[in-house]
Amino acid sequence: MSVLQRILAVQVPCPKDSWLYRILPSVSHKPFESIDQGHVTHNWDEVGPDPNQLRWKPFEIPKASEKKVDFVSGLYTLCGAGDIKSNNGLAVHIFLCNSSMENRCFYNSDGDFLIVPQKGKLLIYTEFGKMSLQPNEICVIQRGMRFSVDVFEETRGYILEVYGVHFELPDLGPIGANGLANPRDFLIPVAWYEDRRVLGGYTVINKYQGKLFACKQDVSPFNVVAWHGNYTPYKYNLENFMVINAVAFDHADPSIFTVLTAKSLRPGVAIADFVIFPPRWGVADKTFRPPYYHRNCMSEFMGLIKGHYEAKQGGFLPGGGSLHSAMTPHGPDADCFEKASKAKLEPERIADGTMAFMFESSLSLAVTKWGLKTCSCLDENYYKCWEPLQSHFTPNSRSPTEPK
Structure with missing residues (x-):
């Protein structure tokens, strides 16, 4: 049973940590500077509230022939609630990209990313190794973990971000030992590391208090030659759900x-x-x-x-x-x-x-x-799908067997 599987199987709270052994420490970088935020936001007051039923047609992926967009520059915040600084809340993002991240990585100081690909395969490099991800699979990149995403075609998906807490398996209660997502089916990255210097510097992008920052460093951040612990990225195939x-x-x-x-x-x-x-x-x-x-x-x-x-x-x-x-x-x-x-x-x-x-x-x-x-x-006509509903209420009709 893997490290990830063991920790998910534990039914009592326990500390989460991992020790990473690097060729050079991650502190070896230039100062962070603010960068263009794109469409990433945690400002929940940009527009007034709307209680209506909302539906969106398939989100459009930019054409690579018109503009190259990688995983980070293709992030769009759709909705959310709460406050990052007090570690309470969530956000829903859409990612729409057509290019791989080249000599740059991303990490989130605010919370965990649950990534749900819908179109296209992803190859995700992390400090713990690498893992492939395709539609009908999910992965979780936990708070603070650096990762980079390669794509091979136009790629689209959804992200659920939570801050202040981590994802875990639900309590099964009367269901018992087996059912829903079983711990044995969660996988951790395949062992891999990278020892290289980058001409012009490697860019590390950080999401901190809802804003994007970037710094440069000479070496790849994926220079971890060994690690142990229970705080890791992980993936799951939805077909294994019981x-x-x-x-x-x-x-x-x-x-x-x-x-x-x-x-x-x-x-x-x-x-x-x-x-x-x-x-x-x-x-x-x-x-x-x-x-x-x-x-x-x-x-x-x-x-x-x-x-x-x-x-x-x-x-x-x-x-x-x-x-x-x-x-x-x-x-x-x-x-x-x-x-x-x-x-x-x-x-x-x-x-x-x-x-x-x-x-x-x-x-x-x-x-x-x-x-x-x-x-x-945004589908302006969503409400019309209920307009043809008709009343079938017949209070004066009774079946022959009903008493008068």
Whole structure:
């Protein structure tokens, strides 16, 4: 069992640290200086609040023939909440890139990155080694870890950033020892190091208190020849998720599909949950099987990695997203409602060839200016998917067996 697997299997709090043995210490660099922020922000007051149901068409990837954009310059903050300086909150970012990071790396002083690729493969170099990442896999780069990203084509994905806490496996409670994301399926980087000097200097980019800074150093930051500890990057293949589902009646809450959680100080309440909706069997009887219409206290950002989400017949596409804010009603579109209402309740496969996910938070998320105004992908007609819904209320009709 690997170091990562051992620490995830532990059910009690324990310190997280790692010792890194370098060719030269990481302190050997020039002073940090502020650089262009691009579209990265943690200013949640750029535009006024919007409680409406929001949906974005697939986010557009810049063409390499027009402009080279790497992972860092292709970061766009979509929404978030909280305060970095007090280590409490989260942000949702989109990454849209077409080029590899050359002689530069990135690290986040503010929080952890949970990276969800949707299009294109990534090769991620870290101080702990390297790991490949492709759609239907996720990785977590924890706070302070330096990394660089190579891409091989136009690449797109989603990032959930949390500050002040780390991602961990949810408590399984009555489920027992096995289920959901099992510790044995989490992987750490493959051993690798780099011993080279860079003509003109290697650029280290740091996100600190929501701002971007950069410094130069003569050597690669990936000059770690050995390490030990339990504070590492890690990856997970979503196909390994062991689904728990309703087998009698009713529609279970999405919490049963939680892969990783970032807990708050309130028991049972998360700053953020990473939830997936994988292929599974639907067998519930006497039940409207898609998610029912609801309002709740959570903020729900959904994305689609591939396929076709079962609660939306159109408009919710791979590479796009939706945001349903706290106490804003949402649920299946009209076409989905009609189809599910007439379907024969027999065992059926749900979501084959599909992987949708949700970043769910107890915080009230504010959308950035880029998400509401600058980005051309906002779907202004999202609300129309519910307009065809009709009333089926017939209070005076009774079945022949009902008493008068």
